Amino acid sequence: MWEDLIKKGVEIKFIMNLKSKDKRNVLKELLEQTDLNKTKKQLVLNSLLNREKIGTTGFGDRIAIPHTRSLAVKRIYLIIGKSEEGVDFESIDNKPVNLIFLLIAPPVERKPLYLLLLGKIAKLCQKIIEDNFKCFNIKEEEEFKKYLENLMEGEI
Amino acid sequence: MEKIVELLISLSDLDNMLKDLENENYPDTLLKKMDFEKVKKSLIEAREEIIQQIPKGILNKYEKFVAKYGRGIAPVINGVCMNCFSKLPTSMLSKVNKNKTIDRCPNCGIFIYYV
Numbered sequence: 001m002w003e004d005l006i007k008k009g010v011e012i013k014f015i016m017n018l019k020s021k022d023k024r025n026v027l028k029e030l031l032e033q034t035d036l037n038k039t040k041k042q043l044v045l046n047s048l049l050n051r052e053k054i055g056t057t058g059f060g061d062r063i064a065i066p067h068t069r070s071l072a073v074k075r076i077y078l079i080i081g082k083s084e085e086g087v088d089f090e091s092i093d094n095k096p097v098n099l100i101f102l103l104i105a106p107p108v109e110r111k112p113l114y115l116l117l118l119g120k121i122a123k124l125c126q127k128i129i130e131d132n133f134k135c136f137n138i139k140e141e142e143e144f145k146k147y148l149e150n151l152m153e154g155e156i
Numbered sequence: 157m158e159k160i161v162e163l164l165i166s167l168s169d170l171d172n173m174l175k176d177l178e179n180e181n182y183p184d185t186l187l188k189k190m191d192f193e194k195v196k197k198s199l200i201e202a203r204e205e206i207i208q209q210i211p212k213g214i215l216n217k218y219e220k221f222v223a224k225y226g227r228g229i230a231p232v233i234n235g236v237c238m239n240c241f242s243k244l245p246t247s248m249l250s251k252v253n254k255n256k257t258i259d260r261c262p263n264c265g266i267f268i269y270y271v
Binding site for chain 2: 040050051072073108112115116123126
């Protein structure tokens with residue numbers, strides 16, 4: 001699953017232990033994983049915060065999917081972060097968030113992938129909930145990757 | 157970086173958000189969890205906030221491009237304008253102060269941002 005996405009030009013990163021405790025800082029921490037320069041990171045952050053302003057992407061059940069298109073990026077970035085203590089993401093259920101899928105895409109794509117990928121992530125989150133959030137206890141990155149991969153069963 | 161270019165990028169990103177939310181491929185599971193009318197209203201408010209900081213002449217041009225091309229500012233990737241897909245002249249691509257001035261594509265006229 002991950003290899004397929006990488007082949008399609010998606011840059012994927014994992015953070016197993018997020019340190020930030022609030023929305024703005026956690027988005028910054030996730031963006032630090034990208035190879036974008038400081039100006040571009042700021043532009044993407046502005047775009048993400050604007051997205052959050054119009055409605056939170058903390059959709060409840062301890063998972064958040066911040067996503068946006070930004071003119072500042074050339075390809076799709078998917079950064080998955082896990083927080084043990086939880087992040088205040090102003091979720092719809094007011095509960096802290098432990099798992100964050102950050103998705104950033106350019107405004108123009110050769111083959112439309114962004115919305116499809118967002119749909120797959122939403123599905124994946126549904127499966128995580130159905131599986132009683134077992135992945136929250138996984139500490140190793142490889143194990144976590146494999147777990148998500150098995151959950152999707154090659155759907156992405 | 158030129159402040160106006162930064163604002164045009166924010167405006168364009170907001171416009172893309174609205175387009176995505178209205179796209180049939182936007183996941184239903186996420187749409188169900190938001191009040192679409194409220195989101196649309198907040199989006200217009202956020203847009204207004206940005207618009208107020210952009211000079212009228214530039215904003216008019218931006219809106220004109222949106223009506224004509226569906227976007228007001230386009231990225232330049234590998235020297236190519238991603239709106240009209242024409243190669244930009246070397247004189248523009250070799251500029252040192254890229255994105256520090258408000259540039260437009262010499263072919264289609266759209267505002268450009270060098271990625």
